[in-house]
Amino acid sequence: MVSEKFPRGSWTPEMVEKGGYPHFMLKEIHEQPKALKNALSLRPEVCQQASRILNDSDQVYITGAGTSNHAGLAGRYMFTKLSAIKTQNLVSSEFTELTGKLLDESNVVLAISQSGETSETINAVKHAKRQGAKVVSLTNVLESTISKLSDYTIYTYAGPEYGLAATKTFLVQVACLSLLSLDLSLMRGSLGSSEVGKLRRELMKTPLIVDKTVKRQDRVVRDIAYQYANKSSFLFLGRGISTSTAMEGALKLKETAYVHAEAYPAGESRHGSIAIIEPGFPVIIIAPPDENYEKLIKNLKEIKAYQAKIISVV
Ligand code: BG6
Numbered sequence: 001m002v003s004e005k006f007p008r009g010s011w012t013p014e015m016v017e018k019g020g021y022p023h024f025m026l027k028e029i030h031e032q033p034k035a036l037k038n039a040l041s042l043r044p045e046v047c048q049q050a051s052r053i054l055n056d057s058d059q060v061y062i063t064g065a066g067t068s069n070h071a072g073l074a075g076r077y078m079f080t081k082l083s084a085i086k087t088q089n090l091v092s093s094e095f096t097e098l099t100g101k102l103l104d105e106s107n108v109v110l111a112i113s114q115s116g117e118t119s120e121t122i123n124a125v126k127h128a129k130r131q132g133a134k135v136v137s138l139t140n141v142l143e144s145t146i147s148k149l150s151d152y153t154i155y156t157y158a159g160p161e162y163g164l165a166a167t168k169t170f171l172v173q174v175a176c177l178s179l180l181s182l183d184l185s186l187m188r189g190s191l192g193s194s195e196v197g198k199l200r201r202e203l204m205k206t207p208l209i210v211d212k213t214v215k216r217q218d219r220v221v222r223d224i225a226y227q228y229a230n231k232s233s234f235l236f237l238g239r240g241i242s243t244s245t246a247m248e249g250a251l252k253l254k255e256t257a258y259v260h261a262e263a264y265p266a267g268e269s270r271h272g273s274i275a276i277i278e279p280g281f282p283v284i285i286i287a288p289p290d291e292n293y294e295k296l297i298k299n300l301k302e303i304k305a306y307q308a309k310i311i312s313v314v
Contacts, residue, residue: 079180135151235269277308
């Protein structure tokens with residue numbers, strides 16, 4: 001079963017052209033508010049049906065590769081913390097090794113893939129099916145191999161993504177996982193209806209916030225890029241769910257600028273890795289005002305003592 005709004009056959013020539021941008025990736029970054037709005041208008045029954053399948057399981061495994069794996073990590077934080085459901089997230093290339101014969105019909109595998117065609121994720125899905133687990137997929141491409149193999153598919157409504165490095169599709173994957181997490185939280189009683197309602201309203205404001213951020217920060221980001229263009233290595237840090245943003249940031253830098261970048265939870269930095277920090281080393285910190293903020297600032301102070309250059313996303 002597949003939810004349908006913008007199936008691949010309905011994509012117009014305008015949707016696939018660069019629309020005045022020098023390359024697809026930039027165009028797709030600017031398409032994020034619209035993509036996010038579409039994703040958040042997912043039919044409630046689609047999300048509820050997927051949530052019911054997840055809720056009926058003893059254990060959820062989220063799997064994917066690259067960016068989709070990072071969205072899965074964000075999903076794991078939400079499912080565990082908000083929805084109180086046992087969740088693991090495993091990179092799809094290691095999925096079979098890490099689950100072996102431990103999967104059964106009491107498990108649900110949530111497979112995330114923009115294209116629905118990534119071979120490692122297809123193999124993870126096939127392995128899960130062989131072991132009797134149910135498969136729910138989150139993909140951007142209707143009729144893709146992964147959606148055909150799945151028991152249920154959520155389509156992310158992002159429109160075509162041609163840039164090699166995923167941008168808008170990461171955002172909509174996380175948005176759909178947020179919707180799923182809210183439904184699951186209600187079903188499981190881990191959050192009350194007023195709290196879910198409040199979070200949902202906040203979530204619905206995000207397309208506007210993303211729009212403002214993309215428009216306002218374009219120039220700031222470009223200036224920072226020029227300033228640090230000669231650096232050969234970067235560190236990305238976050239705590240809690242922002243760890244997934246940090247990991248995605250490092251992947252983006254590697255994929256697009258061919259510059260070495262590493263990411264891990266900020267609390268890990270003091271356990272060895274801090275040794276590589278020398279004066280001027282660029283460290284990008286993802287620092288939203290959440291419950292991890294104070295701890296993050298403590299980590300940041302330790303790094304600053306090594307005279308790192310801190311770029312903060314606040
Ligand atoms: C990789 C790309 O080959 O596939 C990544 O370089 C991408 O950018 C990954 O995130 C997974 O792709 P998909 O389509 O399964 O989400």
